[in-house]
């Protein structure tokens with residue numbers, strides 16, 4: 001008996017090695033047939049054993065020995081390679097290449113024509129829906145479905161993201177931005193407070209904006225109380241005794257998302273760990289609040305109330321329960337029934353949940369990187385402030401107006417700064433697709449037919465694509481590294497162009513003679529089709545694109561109208577020490593902090609659902625314009 005057990009355990013590694021070798025051999029054969037360049041890696045980057053044991057070693061090895069031939073293979077086994085090495089692997093292997101591991105063939109794309117083919121051939125290259133299955137926990141929705149069912153969800157949910165909702169996003173962001181300013185600049189507005197939890201605050205802001213413009217519940221920042229903060233039902237009809245406020249339920253659910261998605265609630269509720277029971281509590285509270293909101297919105301819809309300024313969930317409920325009789329078909333529940341005009345109750349709640357998920361971390365992460373990048377790129381910050389002054393003049397924030405101001409914002413340095421951040425750090429670095437399981441697919445690449453094996457994993461490599469010199473104008477050699485182009489740097493000025501030929505902008509060779517501030521700035525660079533995909537491309541592109549753009553631009557405008565952002569230097573010199581420094585010393589200190597901030601951004605960013613700085617922080621300060629401690633000392 002003992003020997004049988006021993007044999008069993010001894011045979012496990014043999015079985016593992018044999019199945020790995022067979023898997024690799026099979027996949028190499030498939031890769032050879034494809035006609036695509038490929039690289040064989042013995043271990044898949046997301047192999048759990050490798051993640052636990054070899055990942056750190058791999059990262060260290062590639063950094064320590066970048067020129068060894070073996071490093072080229074180890075590099076592709078580092079899960080963060082797409083973030084760390086950007087366009088480099090593509091420059092070496094080609095704009096489309098495949099990694100072949102024992103587990104699968106994985107095709108990475110930084111070629112705009114191939115991306116356009118993949119994004120438009122939706123049935124041949126579906127979303128790997130299995131990855132999102134757990135996200136159906138509150139109801140089926142537009143993110144997790146495929147085929148005709150997705151088509152139906154998309155058709156019904158798209159109108160809720162219209163201009164009426166954009167106005168709400170604009171107004172809610174102003175409201176939330178003012179509260180964030182109070183925390184960042186202090187009650188007296190004097191600024192000078194070191195902010196270390198920038199991501200936490202941008203997360204809070206984006207959560208509150210979705211709560212307001214997505215669900216119609218406006219939340220307050222700590223220090224104030226109002227409905228959203230209170231522990232009370234959102235519907236008069238509810239008798240539920242809540243244990244968390246709506247805000248804490250939302251935040252708690254998002255904080256424990258992975259746990260909540262993976263384990264059933266009954267399991268978490270009975271687990272011996274407090275954190276698991278807290279996760280279950282947040283999930284239950286969220287669900288109960290959303291049911292209450294739904295009841296209220298249904299009452300409003302039936303009564304025909306709230307025609308203007310509709311939040312997204314309100315618009316979905318109105319579509320199902322509004323006075324228009326043709327929409328009352330909620331009894332038709334068959335999935336994929338494209339004749340349906342309205343969502344079921346569960347589908348409304350499922351979609352509300354994914355709007356929260358899709359729109360929260362993405363916008364928050366972008367805002368976080370933006371604050372740091374603007375503190376690093378002082379000239380861009382100044383030009384953006386000049387454009388903000390030009391657009392809003394002396395008008396108080398209360399008089400800012402979506403329909404009057406949004407175009408000017410989008411075509412100014414505000415728009416350019418936002419577009420550049422999304423070019424440089426697209427939150428979804430690799431947009432996931434797959435080759436349909438049904439059959440191999442032919443894709444044209446560089447004028448040749450290539451055969452993409454059925455079931456292969458496909459990544460639209462947004463970050464690499466958006467640094468591909470074939471498509472993007474450089475304003476000159478990098479001012480940060482020794483690269484001969486600046487495509488891996490934050491240079492919003494590249495978005496301003498001289499000519500616009502056939503709808504595609506001609507990149508300006510040098511930014512010097514085409515500075516945007518105060519000039520004719522209503523022509524931003526128009527990237528070639530398929531070369532700019534922070535919001536993905538084709539029919540499955542982001543539904544919340546405009547929502548996010550409005551939110552980001554208006555928040556920047558609110559903050560930078562009155563304040564500048566600087567890197568905080570507390571960890572190196574206190575305020576008194578800075579006070580005593582002469583100009584040269586201050587410049588040297590700030591340059592040093594810039595290096596630290598760059599290194600933190602590069603080395604502490606992690607790719608989860610989105611990329612974000614997780615294992616470190618870059619402290620910043622808001623300072624009233626005209627009272628800067630450092631950035632006014634730099635030449636402009």
Ligand code: HEM
Pocket residue numbers: 127142143154210214354355356358359360362363366426427428431432533534535536539540541542543544545547548
């Ligand atoms: C900077 C902010 C944002 C970025 C960069 C972004 C990016 C993306 C990307 C890349 C996708 C495609 C994902 C995939 O195919 O796997 C996507 C899909 C989606 N996004 Fe966003 N997003 C942002 C903000 C938002 C917001 C604010 C909302 C809603 C309030 C939202 C709602 C959605 C939805 C519903 C989808 C699924 C569309 C479909 O499958 O038909 N996003 N987004």
